[in-house]
Amino acid sequence: MNFEDKKILIIGMARSGVAAARVLAAMGAEVTIADQKSSLELSEAIAQLQGWAINICPGGYPPISKEKFDLVVTSPGVPMTAQPLREAVAHNIPVWGEIELAARLSKGSIVAITGTNGKTTTTALIGQMFKDAGKKVVVGGNIGLPLIQEVQYTTEEHVLVVEVSSFQLEWVEGFHPKVAVITNITPDHLDRHGSMANYAQVKSRIFSRQTKEDYTVLNYDDPILREMGSICPGRVIFFSREHNLEQGIVSQKGKILVKTGGQILEICREDELKIPGAHNLENALAAVAAGRAMGLTAENLRNTLCTFPGVAHRLEKVAEIKGVTYINDSKGTNPDASIKALEAFSQPLVLIAGGSTKGSDFSAFARKIKERVKHLVVLGQTAEDIIGAVEKVGFKSIHRVQTFPEAVHKASELAEPGEIVLLSPACASYDMFKNYEHRGETFKELVRQLTTNS
Incomplete structure (x- = not known):
């Protein structure tokens, strides 16, 4: 496919947007990449584009018309209702995702x-x-x-x-x-x-x-x-x-x-x-x-x-400390995923849950918590919604915390030998972290600190 001299606008400067910009520029396209975030917020992405013949537009989007752009490539984090995408559709400019x-x-x-x-x-x-x-x-x-x-x-x-x-x-x-x-x-x-x-x-x-x-x-x-x-x-x-x-x-x-x-x-x-x-x-x-x-x-x-060990952040065993096993399921970003995580273990569970909202209903998650969880440590934007759901089904052992380190330490205090501390938030991570990987890596680092201090 020939993109030489094609005028292409890329919306969003996350990983896929930056990668697409570099590939298209290498193929001879006239690339503009834009994001509504500020230059300071985008400093890492901008650094990755230094030295490339790419027009970088932080802090908003350029005007869109048939004369200015032949194609718009959008990052997955940008909703379909975003202004530049609506403008592109209105001007009959093709819009593609990076995929x-x-x-x-x-x-x-x-x-x-x-x-x-x-x-x-x-x-x-x-x-x-x-x-x-x-x-x-x-x-x-x-x-x-x-x-x-x-x-x-x-x-x-x-x-x-x-x-x-x-x-x-x-x-x-x-x-x-x-x-x-x-x-x-x-x-x-x-x-x-x-x-x-x-x-x-x-x-x-x-x-x-x-x-x-x-x-x-x-x-x-x-x-x-x-x-x-x-x-x-x-x-x-x-x-x-x-x-x-x-x-x-x-x-x-x-x-x-x-x-x-x-x-x-x-x-x-x-x-x-x-x-x-x-x-x-x-x-x-x-x-x-x-x-x-x-x-x-x-x-x-x-x-x-018979040999595949699984993936990081999905029921990932982090450590065993004083008889307590720590499991990282940060990839559990919705209630159904976390229900499956709770069902995967027979041992008593101390669950860390909560994060940013995705419009989820926590009713089924609450019923599974009552059935499988010994203690619940809850935090984040959705904490009150989760607390309301578990209280409604009669679950009592709820521990509300404000920070992620506090959550890990509280869970470690509550857990007894033979039990599992499970991070499976049932929520997205954006209220406190860049993404679920960042949350999972932070959990693992905090658990490693417990090992050092034990």
């Missing part, structure tokens, strides 16, 4: 994964399956590495395993994965999408450009996805932990099985998986479906499933 741009530049096959929960683990697991099988692999997208940064080096032999968020799917147009995976759909980001119907519709954009030569992997146990299977243009592969499907990837009698054309292929035993929890069994089933669709053998799949 759309990267896909158009890619030469390899794309395996794309989305869903409310489990997409990061599933993406990393699928990527590892291809690596272990000796394939050329790029793993990127919402998982942390901007895809645009890597696609310029891909060949037709590459497999691109891409985590895609609902925000990234808002501005896809020709995005066409060979395999599209949706792990589940539960309420999340309703402050941005407005309703569950809108949220599900955005998620469905992952497969909207597929053909009958492609595959769509869906969770049969999720009613929304089961129904969505009827509108997929590609070949649907269902996976299920709860149903004995005649065709698909199933968990049955403690084994992961592939059932197709009347044949049953055993992949491995469930107890051989290294990643804990029923939700991770679902992630493994989804990964097996994607791997089989792309031609990986049962032996390829089994080898990875």
Whole structure:
């Protein structure tokens, strides 16, 4: 694709925006990058663009017209209602997300994964399956590495395993994965999408450009996805932990099985998986479906499933101190993710929860806290909402704190040998941190300090 001398405006100066600006400038485009944040707030991003022939516009957006720009590329953090995006649409200027741009530049096959929960683990697991099988692999997208940064080096032999968020799917147009995976759909980001119907519709954009030569992997146990299977243009592969499907990837009698054309292929035993929890069994089933669709053998799949340790910030064991285990689940950024985390352990739990709001309902989370949690340490913008929800179900051991270090120290005081201190906030992190990774790393550092002081 030729971008030489094309006038391109990039909205947003986070990781994906900066990466897109550098790639497009290297291809000869006339690049302008803009963000409403101040120069001081954007100092790190601006430093990364020094020496590049890129027009940098902090503190707002330039006027947009057909004469000034041929294309607008937007970062996922920018809502569709933002002024420059509305202006671009009004002037019939194409608007692409960074994922759309990267896909158009890619030469390899794309395996794309989305869903409310489990997409990061599933993406990393699928990527590892291809690596272990000796394939050329790029793993990127919402998982942390901007895809645009890597696609310029891909060949037709590459497999691109891409985590895609609902925000990234808002501005896809020709995005066409060979395999599209949706792990589940539960309420999340309703402050941005407005309703569950809108949220599900955005998620469905992952497969909207597929053909009958492609595959769509869906969770049969999720009613929304089961129904969505009827509108997929590609070949649907269902996976299920709860149903004995005649065709698909199933968990049955403690084994992961592939059932197709009347044949049953055993992949491995469930107890051989290294990643804990029923939700991770679902992630493994989804990964097996994607791997089989792309031609990986049962032996390829089994080898990875039996060795894959999981991902950082998702049920990550940090340390054991005086008989207390500390688990980092900072990736639990919505109630459903944190419910799954609570269900993954049988030991008594001291839970650290709370953060910035995403318009979530904490009722089901509160019921699970009453069932599984011994002590709750709560903080952040959503603290009062969570406290109200748990008090409503009769949970009593609530400890309100103001700072994150205070939360970790309070949890360590409450925990007894044989118990678990679990950080699983059920909320986003932006009231106190840059992102969930920053929150998770801070938790790990505070736990390391406990080790030093013990």
